[in-house]
Amino acid sequence: MTDELVLYTNPMSRGRIARWMLEEIGVPYRTEILHFGTTMKGDAYKAVNPMGKVPAVKHGKHVVTECAAICAYLADAFPEAGLAPPTEQRADYYRWLFFAAGPLEASVSNRVLGFEVPKERERMIGYGTYQDVMDVLEKAVRTSAYIAGNTFTAADVYVGSHLGYGLQFGTIEKRPAFEQYFGRLTLRDAYQRANEKDNAAAAELQKAG
Template sequence: MSYLRFYTSPMSRGRIVRWMLEEVGCDYDTHLVVFDDPRPEVLLAANPLGKVPTLIHGDRVVTEAAAICAYLADAFPEAGLAPPLAERADYYRWLFFAASTLEYAVMHKGLGLQMPEGRERQIGYGNYARVMDALEQAVAGKGFVAGDSFSAADVYLGSQIGWGLQFGTIEPRPAFAAYWAGLKDRPAKRRADQIDDALMPEGPAA
């Protein structure tokens, strides 16, 4: 079960998984997927949607960035990226809050979508302002979101906050900036960014 095949694009949520892989410190092979090209048959066989990131670990397939982060934390426990089972309430809560509630609220804001007044209950997050308040409560005054140690939840939640602050889809509240400042310079994050930045397509020649 040591073989890891990682299908990704540097312009996707695969950057989150790359960071997680570098935190784990395991060996893996990168298979770059270009958005406009046909998807490799191996990828389509593993993930019929042809989405990245997709991780193949031996004969196991894991998709969805948050699920991959959680899987890697469990598959490589020696990396210490998940709390003990009895202490995982906050870990699960905020990892999947980031992958569902937060991501939907942020993406809808970025796309300029708004729920009609009085119909907020029809969407899982209610409204953007409430999500921002809940997020602030989660990270205010904390170095890590799920206890005293860095975990996979910080990889995913931190990625969402860092991306949102960079592109203006998350409010620049001091609590968010402080939390992200404590994560963005981790050695594994720097390595991951260097790898993905080098894979970015070059612009047209001048």
């Protein structure tokens, strides 16, 4: 596919996940940096994403929002990058993409906000408990080199990003298995390129005030 790719982002946001994924697929893309509370909430960008949040990726006439969806879409749109398993081998790939988008993000967010699910209500919430989520995720990253087996996929971009942010900001427990898994991911050239670009963009924003 030759349609232009555009990344709408801010370097201090989940847009870093989409940037990493774009660097993994290795095709040219254009970056639009948006500002919280101003251009991100303006009419021009709301025509792209009515939520007024980043990231979003525009590919020709198609717009994709939500980081897990962006990772899955780009893996399918650019199969030559090899970031999605063959269809018949996608069970674990889909499982962990959506585990991170659902139970992991919800449990971590609620914990940060100080919300603890009452013991008698744990069956009513999709993730049960924060501890359950951490234990399940730890077992997954200890089982194989990557989240869906022995090959790196788009699911590692998404799950790894959650773990990286959580370890950095203290919202996810610093278990050795988490640190070892994320450490492997940070050695990837695409991760390092993405990080350098976002760090440079963040420095420019700070300089501009």
